Amino acid sequence: MEEILLQKPGKKNILLGNEAIVRGALESGVQFVSTYPGTPASEIGNTFFKLSQAGKYKGYFEFSTNEKVALEAGIGASFSCLKTLVAMKNFGLNVCSDSLLPFLYTGAKGPTVIIAADDPSCHSSAQSEENSRAFAFLAHIPILEPSDPQECKDFTELAFKISEKFKIPVMVRTTTRVAHQRAPIKFKKITRPGCVIGKFIKEPRRFVTMPPRVLEMKKELLEKIEKIKQFSEKSKLNASLSVSDTDRQKIGIITSGVSYLYVREALKELSLNLPVLKLGFFYPLPEKKIQNFIKKFKKVLIVEELEPYLEKEIERLAKDVNPKLEIIGKKILSEVGELKPEQVILALSKLMGRKKHKFQIPDSKFQVPKRSPQLCPGCPYWLVFGAVKKAVDPKKVIFGGDIGCYMLAGFPPHNIQDYLSCMGSSIGIAHGIKKALQHGSEQVTGQKLITFIGDSTFFHSGIPALINTVFNKSNPLIIVMENQTTAMTGHQPHPGAPLVPNGIKIEKIVRACGVKNLKIIDPINQQEFINAVKEFLDKSEVSVIIATHPCIFVAQKNA
Amino acid sequence: MPKNLEKFNIVIVGTGGQGLITLLQIIAEAALFEGYEVRTSELHGLSQRGGSVEVHIRFGKEVFSPLVSQGEADLILGLEMQEALRAYPFANSGTAFLLNKKIISIPLVKNLTETEILKCLKKISKNIILVPAEEICQEKLGAKVVAGIYLISLASFKNLIPLKPNSISRAIKKIIPEKYLELNLKTFKLAKAY
Numbered sequence: 001m002e003e004i005l006l007q008k009p010g011k012k013n014i015l016l017g018n019e020a021i022v023r024g025a026l027e028s029g030v031q032f033v034s035t036y037p038g039t040p041a042s043e044i045g046n047t048f049f050k051l052s053q054a055g056k057y058k059g060y061f062e063f064s065t066n067e068k069v070a071l072e073a074g075i076g077a078s079f080s081c082l083k084t085l086v087a088m089k090n091f092g093l094n095v096c097s098d099s100l101l102p103f104l105y106t107g108a109k110g111p112t113v114i115i116a117a118d119d120p121s122c123h124s125s126a127q128s129e130e131n132s133r134a135f136a137f138l139a140h141i142p143i144l145e146p147s148d149p150q151e152c153k154d155f156t157e158l159a160f161k162i163s164e165k166f167k168i169p170v171m172v173r174t175t176t177r178v179a180h181q182r183a184p185i186k187f188k189k190i191t192r193p194g195c196v197i198g199k200f201i202k203e204p205r206r207f208v209t210m211p212p213r214v215l216e217m218k219k220e221l222l223e224k225i226e227k228i229k230q231f232s233e234k235s236k237l238n239a240s241l242s243v244s245d246t247d248r249q250k251i252g253i254i255t256s257g258v259s260y261l262y263v264r265e266a267l268k269e270l271s272l273n274l275p276v277l278k279l280g281f282f283y284p285l286p287e288k289k290i291q292n293f294i295k296k297f298k299k300v301l302i303v304e305e306l307e308p309y310l311e312k313e314i315e316r317l318a319k320d321v322n323p324k325l326e327i328i329g330k331k332i333l334s335e336v337g338e339l340k341p342e343q344v345i346l347a348l349s350k351l352m353g354r355k356k357h358k359f360q361i362p363d364s365k366f367q368v369p370k371r372s373p374q375l376c377p378g379c380p381y382w383l384v385f386g387a388v389k390k391a392v393d394p395k396k397v398i399f400g401g402d403i404g405c406y407m408l409a410g411f412p413p414h415n416i417q418d419y420l421s422c423m424g425s426s427i428g429i430a431h432g433i434k435k436a437l438q439h440g441s442e443q444v445t446g447q448k449l450i451t452f453i454g455d456s457t458f459f460h461s462g463i464p465a466l467i468n469t470v471f472n473k474s475n476p477l478i479i480v481m482e483n484q485t486t487a488m489t490g491h492q493p494h495p496g497a498p499l500v501p502n503g504i505k506i507e508k509i510v511r512a513c514g515v516k517n518l519k520i521i522d523p524i525n526q527q528e529f530i531n532a533v534k535e536f537l538d539k540s541e542v543s544v545i546i547a548t549h550p551c552i553f554v555a556q557k558n559a
Numbered sequence: 560m561p562k563n564l565e566k567f568n569i570v571i572v573g574t575g576g577q578g579l580i581t582l583l584q585i586i587a588e589a590a591l592f593e594g595y596e597v598r599t600s601e602l603h604g605l606s607q608r609g610g611s612v613e614v615h616i617r618f619g620k621e622v623f624s625p626l627v628s629q630g631e632a633d634l635i636l637g638l639e640m641q642e643a644l645r646a647y648p649f650a651n652s653g654t655a656f657l658l659n660k661k662i663i664s665i666p667l668v669k670n671l672t673e674t675e676i677l678k679c680l681k682k683i684s685k686n687i688i689l690v691p692a693e694e695i696c697q698e699k700l701g702a703k704v705v706a707g708i709y710l711i712s713l714a715s716f717k718n719l720i721p722l723k724p725n726s727i728s729r730a731i732k733k734i735i736p737e738k739y740l741e742l743n744l745k746t747f748k749l750a751k752a753y
Binding site: 012039042043123124148176181182183184258261262268340341342345362364371372373374375376412488489 | 574575584591596597598599602603604608609610611623624626627628644645650652665666668669671679
């Protein structure tokens with residue numbers, strides 16, 4: 001952590017991509033930071049949290065309850081003239097998108113940067129392989145894509161500058177291999193945040209998105225984007241690699257993000273000297289620069305991960321300047337899973353008509369049994385899953401899963417997870433299933449349903465679903481796994497965690513939602529837990545068991 | 560002061576909780592001390608909870624990709640032997656395998672034995688070094704947790720990593736918290752005696 005605060009401009013220090021984003025924000029003089037933890041973005045919040053706790057970051061920091069309120073807090077800070085950073089993983093953007101779109105219409109008063117971390121290959125993402133670049137088209141939000149820690153820092157700084165200049169929130173989009181990449185980077189000086197007390201000046205014309213004004217706002221937004229496009233055309237972030245006799249080259253490469261590093265690696269490996277256009281801006285694209293780059297080529301290779309957004313844009317741009325250009329991207333590079341350097345080497349060697357590039361991959365094939373992640377020894381979830389399996393016949397009960405360590409319910413030896421979607425959804429889907437099974441009847445049907453949801457996830461987005469379940473009357477058994485921390489992402493505090501001043505009790509929320517069948521049980525009391533599960537499954541109204549037992553890491557901390 | 564070493568590729572494998580990221584940080588710092596370019600890649604989150612973990616470190620005169628390509632590892636450091644075999648696609652006939660003599664059982668399936676693993680690895684590379692690191696650290700220091708530090712120190716003493724032992728010990732001092740530093744420096748010295 002100390003590394004991040006070093007004040008020796010010019011000297012190289014090794015930082016993780018996420019730490020470099022923090023450094024970039026500190027160098028920019030960030031005054032307000034909000035986040036909800038999510039891999040691969042978690043270390044941004046963790047680092048600000050530690051700096052705040054140690055009194056080394058003087059601005060405001062909060063772990064928000066979910067990404068929507070994190071962004072809304074950021075919008076409020078921006079409206080109050082503060083320099084603001086909001087960080088989240090890709091799915092967080094979905095959660096906050098309702099607030100994101102109007103924020104582009106109002107614009108940012110205090111410069112605002114949103115960090116969104118995608119996870120190609122879903123290393124730490126259960127629900128989908130989201131490509132958050134699509135938000136550029138939906139929200140008209142400028143997006144920058146760094147490829148390494150140095151760029152994480154530099155692009156964050158530049159994002160603040162663009163935001164300040166054009167009064168618009170700017171997104172920096174990373175991926176796992178950028179956010180969790182370490183490399184030596186050069187620092188500039190940290191800017192002290194100065195006065196961190198904001199000032200809200202009434203400007204309803206600017207901050208109220210009501211018709212008919214809202215359509216004027218959209219027009220203003222599109223005008224801003226047009227101006228930023230001019231900026232993007234001139235920006236060094238979109239740069240072609242200088243190559244000798246470019247004019248004689250027939251093939252070029254366009255790439256962005258971590259794919260750029262694989263392209264450089266591949267060119268070196270194959271001793272090729274092809275022109276490369278690296279795009280630091282995903283939106284708005286420097287269209288003229290791209291057209292200028294592609295106009296003389298016969299072929300262009302687009303190296304990008306996931307959906308072919310760049311490829312589609314380049315197809316469109318080529319029509320005007322080089323209609324015969326052969327554009328090659330997803331034809332040879334997969335749309336599923338992250339890219340690997342060897343895939344780019346193979347693609348490039350194929351494109352150049354070379355004999356198949358020889359990797360010295362061993363001929364032999366060996367099978368090693370899969371080692372799935374597991375609940376930690378001593379994790380209280382062992383007790384919960386154990387009790388549930390003793391209380392019911394797992395074959396006859398439907399089990400709902402949610403986002404957290406308890407997703408491991410789906411793996412052996414537990415095998416009790418019949419559906420899993422996004423944060424908080426276990427309860428909403430449980431209600432739908434129960435309604436589907438018992439529509440038109442108040443009778444308790446044969447098929448029972450138990451859902452698991454963690455405490456942080458319950459706060460994040462479980463509460464409205466619980467209210468819906470009570471209000472619209474269905475009868476799942478909801479087990480809230482109260483382990484007193486946000487365990488999976490690295491033990492961040494949440495509103496109900498102990499040690500949090502004025503902590504909010506889940507028990508009180510559940511009661512206030514109108515749930516009558518409620519028990520709070522430490523799962524260490526196995527028989528009591530088993531009895532409660534059996535009893536509640538026969539109820540015709542929704543039931544909740546709060547399985548309260550701290551995560552072993554919380555227990556260690558408190559010991 | 561960049562040196563002539565073109566590039567050096569390391570893949571460290573083990574299971575969640577074995578401290579692979581700390582080892583990665585130490586090697587990266589040591590490489591930076593020696594004036595190399597460095598890039599690393601790691602993973603965080605649930606998949607690391609007791610599951611297979613694999614981190615990559617690349618250094619040299621000029622490195623771009625943070626990931627090691629298949630068949631391109633110069634050193635595979637295995638803190639667990641089944642995980643070392645799992646990493647075989649990164650190996651070529653010249654790859655050194657430095658292995659902790661340790662098998663962490665995968666529940667509910669038939670695990671591979673040490674003999675089976677070594678038999679497979681020998682088909683790939685002649686350069687397999689099996690070290691009872693955890694046993695040594697437990698016996699001499701009463702702490703098997705430092706087995707990884709022992710192995711990277713050993714790698715520098717035995718020239719399995721082209722970094723000076725002195726750079727590794729400097730990096731240990733930089734990365735390891737004060738509280739555990741003495742134990743880790745003792746581990747470093749112990750590796751010299753192997």
